[in-house]
Amino acid sequence: MHSVQFTAETSSDGVVERDFTMGGIPGVLWSPAPGSASAAASGPAPLVLMGHGGGTHKKWPAMPGRAHRIVYGCGFHVACIDAPGHGDRPRTAYDEQEIAALYRAREAGEPEGPIVVRYNAHLAERAVPEWQATLDALQELPEIGAGGPVGYYGLNMGTAIGVPLTAADPRITAAVLGMHWPDALAAPARRITVPVQFHLQWDDEHIPREAGLALFDAFASTEKTLHANAGRHKEHPRFEADSAARFFARHLTRPVPAPVLS
Amino acid sequence: MHSVQFTAETSSDGVVERDFTMGGIPGVLWSPAPGSASAAASGPAPLVLMGHGGGTHKKWPAMPGRAHRIVYGCGFHVACIDAPGHGDRPRTAYDEQEIAALYRAREAGEPEGPIVVRYNAHLAERAVPEWQATLDALQELPEIGAGGPVGYYGLNMGTAIGVPLTAADPRITAAVLGMHWPDALAAPARRITVPVQFHLQWDDEHIPREAGLALFDAFASTEKTLHANAGRHKEHPRFEADSAARFFARHLTRPVPAPVLS
Numbered sequence: 001m002h003s004v005q006f007t008a009e010t011s012s013d014g015v016v017e018r019d020f021t022m023g024g025i026p027g028v029l030w031s032p033a034p035g036s037a038s039a040a041a042s043g044p045a046p047l048v049l050m051g052h053g054g055g056t057h058k059k060w061p062a063m064p065g066r067a068h069r070i071v072y073g074c075g076f077h078v079a080c081i082d083a084p085g086h087g088d089r090p091r092t093a094y095d096e097q098e099i100a101a102l103y104r105a106r107e108a109g110e111p112e113g114p115i116v117v118r119y120n121a122h123l124a125e126r127a128v129p130e131w132q133a134t135l136d137a138l139q140e141l142p143e144i145g146a147g148g149p150v151g152y153y154g155l156n157m158g159t160a161i162g163v164p165l166t167a168a169d170p171r172i173t174a175a176v177l178g179m180h181w182p183d184a185l186a187a188p189a190r191r192i193t194v195p196v197q198f199h200l201q202w203d204d205e206h207i208p209r210e211a212g213l214a215l216f217d218a219f220a221s222t223e224k225t226l227h228a229n230a231g232r233h234k235e236h237p238r239f240e241a242d243s244a245a246r247f248f249a250r251h252l253t254r255p256v257p258a259p260v261l262s
Numbered sequence: 263m264h265s266v267q268f269t270a271e272t273s274s275d276g277v278v279e280r281d282f283t284m285g286g287i288p289g290v291l292w293s294p295a296p297g298s299a300s301a302a303a304s305g306p307a308p309l310v311l312m313g314h315g316g317g318t319h320k321k322w323p324a325m326p327g328r329a330h331r332i333v334y335g336c337g338f339h340v341a342c343i344d345a346p347g348h349g350d351r352p353r354t355a356y357d358e359q360e361i362a363a364l365y366r367a368r369e370a371g372e373p374e375g376p377i378v379v380r381y382n383a384h385l386a387e388r389a390v391p392e393w394q395a396t397l398d399a400l401q402e403l404p405e406i407g408a409g410g411p412v413g414y415y416g417l418n419m420g421t422a423i424g425v426p427l428t429a430a431d432p433r434i435t436a437a438v439l440g441m442h443w444p445d446a447l448a449a450p451a452r453r454i455t456v457p458v459q460f461h462l463q464w465d466d467e468h469i470p471r472e473a474g475l476a477l478f479d480a481f482a483s484t485e486k487t488l489h490a491n492a493g494r495h496k497e498h499p500r501f502e503a504d505s506a507a508r509f510f511a512r513h514l515t516r517p518v519p520a521p522v523l524s
Binding site for chain 1: 475478484505
């Protein structure tokens with residue numbers, strides 16, 4: 001088993017950002033700054049795994065933005081790793097081929113959906129075991145610990161990876177997902193029973209409305225909430241990052257020990 | 263023009279509850295207790311008009327529950343009046359006839375929709391001018407004032423009344439609505455352009471999913487958010503009252519005066 005190797009550390013607004021590598025995969029861990037208002041008095045705190053979108057990376061502006069809300073707002077840790085072929089990671093020949101196909105479709109004004117669905121399904125097969133090994137390693141850190149609450153937060157490609165990951169790993173007990181086609185994801189979604197908050201754009205020019213609603217419908221969770229906002233694919237409103245933070249605050253709490261009768 | 267006549271006052275948890283009558287209509291106004299953490303330092307505060315559901319009344323437990331979240335959480339005022347034929351108000355012969363028809367349908371296991379749609383449309387015609395007169399009178403109070411931000415919050419029958427009210431009254435600048443059929447409401451919804459948060463139950467046994475989604479789709483608002491939760495009609499989760507409070511906190515703020523250059 002690989003362990004987390006920290007390589008750099010910065011701090012701002014009560015949040016410590018630590019770069020790490022784990023078995024060659026580059027990642028970042030955001031944590032409450034010691035002594036800040038949101039830091040736990042002592043002991044471990046819950047962890048949110050955050051998946052970035054297609055074509056971006058672990059420090060794309062939305063990632064630290066969402067992480068700060070969760071670290072500062074909830075006192076939790078947030079981790080993000082570069083997906084295969086993304087960020088600081090090399091691309092395979094297949095990656096290059098699919099990315100070229102995507103650009104060709106875009107330029108020709110053809111639908112991106114079939115390529116994104118296919119390529120993201122491939123990336124998810126590579127990414128799910130990587131995330132599980134990363135979670136193993138992160139849970140070795142004393143400030144996170146084994147057996148604590150774990151959430152997952154990822155939209156777009158982050159959902160293509162997050163749905164099979166959440167279906168596969170019982171350590172994940174709450175997930176914020178959204179903005180993807182159901183083709184490869186409805187089947188694993190039907191095995192997910194943990195609370196889900198699902199975001200979609202009502203006027204998404206890439207993902208047909210019925211396709212987005214079908215994926216939300218597929219989750220077997222008894223607690224699931226759809227947040228659908230007016231607007232196109234890239235107009236996902238920033239206040240939904242606050243909705244996600246509140247969702248995790250509600251669900252990622254450690255069980256309160258039963259009082260000992262004396 | 264009628265004015266608000268206060269008839270009783272109680273206070274709990276930082277919230278003052280004052281019963282009133284306005285032109286014979288009984289209502290209740292919840293306000294921040296003077297000196298409490300949420301009370302404005304001075305001057306008027308925003309107002310949320312709250313419509314109750316069918317068969318209930320202005321003090322049905324959900325009403326003070328939602329009001330406390332908004333008063334205590336945002337420092338706003340919240341007002342609710344009994345709808346025609348509800349609470350402390352007399353029923354007409356037509357009210358009795360429609361209520362009997364509804365109970366007959368329920369007992370026979372027939373769909374309630376057609377009766378609820380028809381009866382609520384009738385009640386809305388009576389209720390909209392009552393709400394407008396109530397708002398006129400409430401804006402005479404110094405702690406609310408004319409020209410300040412006004413929201414509307416009502417589900418079920420509260421939406422049957424709230425959609426035509428919001429379409430008709432430009433003083434209402436943000437609305438939380440939901441859980442109704444689109445039949446009588448899609449047309450006025452298409453005239454609404456203010457921000458809307460819309461709640462529906464994904465597994466509603468009375469309102470077909472497509473019907474609820476069609477009403478959300480009808481709003482012309484550029485900012486509108488659908489919150490759809492797993493569960494049946496009466497399982498609407500309590501945390502959505504917090505979503506509503508945050509929505510009003512975001513939208514019902516007074517314009518900040520431009521700084522005066524000296």
